[in-house]
Amino acid sequence: MKDLNETVALLWSKLEDWSDDIILMLPNLFVALVLLILTFYIAKVVRNTVDRVMGRFSHSAALNNLVTTLVYLGVLVLGFFFVLNVLNLDKVVISLLAGVGIIGLALGFAFQDIAANFISGVIIAMQKPFGVGDMIETNDYFGIIERITLRTVDIRKVTGELVKLPNKMVFENPLTNFSVHGVRRVDVEVGVSYAEDLEQVQQVVIEALQDVKNRVKTRDVEVMYDAFGDSSINFKARFWISYSRQVDYVGAKSDAIIRIKKAFDANDILIPFPIRTLDFGIKGGEKLSEELKTISASIKNGQGLSGNGQ
CATH class of the missing domain: 3.30.70.100 (Alpha-Beta Plaits)
Structure with a gap:
């Protein structure tokens, strides 16, 4: 019975300490909550602004969507780190940054071909060496471009077959544009x-x-x-x-x-x-x-x- 009373007393003491800490952190919690709401609002405003600006300079829907999404996520991540800092969770921030770096490195090795196609697609969308409807010849394929994505270039051959060429192959090899x-x-x-x-x-x-x-x-x-x-x-x-x-x-x-x-x-x-x-x-x-x-x-x-x- 004595051991049980001591255990209950210890637990109660811990709860009192936690309640005191929560009361002391209420201002920080309130500031963190307001900052989190502002982060989502600012991220939305920035995303809409970037979307309008990109629409003036680029006609690639895939590229515009990519840029706006990256900007939106970047603002959210930045605001999230500020929230953690307000809550005095600096160690958590450092751990998260280290974890993100390790995960990014691992994913880079695992999906390097996908990343190469993705980056090639971004460069193609920015340089615009060809467009949908152009007649091109590349990698021994000759036909009309039906679709351009951030991963592949879809070519309809003159004999009717559809070829999905990875962007990396199109970007790294000679290409003839007959329609330019x-x-x-x-x-x-x-x-x-x-x-x-x-x-x-x-x-x-x-x-x-x-x-x-x-x-x-x-x-x-x-x-x-x-x-x-x-x-x-x-x-x-x-x-x-x-x-x-x-x-x-x-x-x-x-x-x-x-x-x-x-x-x-x-x-x-x-x-x-x-x-x-x-x-x-x-x-x-x-x-x-x-x-x-x-x-x-x-x-x-x-x-x-x-x-x-x-």
Whole structure:
């Protein structure tokens, strides 16, 4: 019974000490409560202000939301530390800071790839090297950007597949943006016979491509010879088109090929087949078709004489 009385007395003494401490800390508790309420209010005001400011400088919703959230949490953490300081819990503050540092270091090692994609996404959102709807080629993928997040860039390939590329891969590797200037050059490779008048061919092609689909009229059509092929002299017809989708490019190139073929047919310009011929001294400047007619006529005359002799 004596031990029980001593235990109760000790417990009561502790409760009295705690009640005295609570009474002494009431002013601090009141100040801490007011400071905590002000912290939430100030954090909300700062978040709304930052959101309005970010909306003027950035059109990326993901980036704006990230910045405003980080600012909001930063104000809350700062106010929380002030509350703990008012309550004379300095040791708790130091312990929390140390714990946050250790946890942050551990998470950094564990999620370094995620962090790299996240940071790359932030940089991409700030630099804006491309936007939704642009036609790009990167990491051997070619297509239209459908969505940009802080983790991936979603590309719809021209064949329909959707590719989600991590931001780190897009940021660290070369990227070609075909839509950034709104124009693109089309190169059409063609070969003509060695017997053709090259200047005439050049003029025929230039005239044929004047009204090709989507052509930029302020830039001239160029026809440049670039190689002596096995059975033809090769050239490139180059012209510029207005470009927003891949169908603009392939459509213009197809139209150019059709126009060149029609122009060649109308002017009796020969596109030779890749065949191997034997040279028996035919002059390169003479028409190949005329030489073939001469040879054919000679063969017929020889057959006729042979028949008369019989």
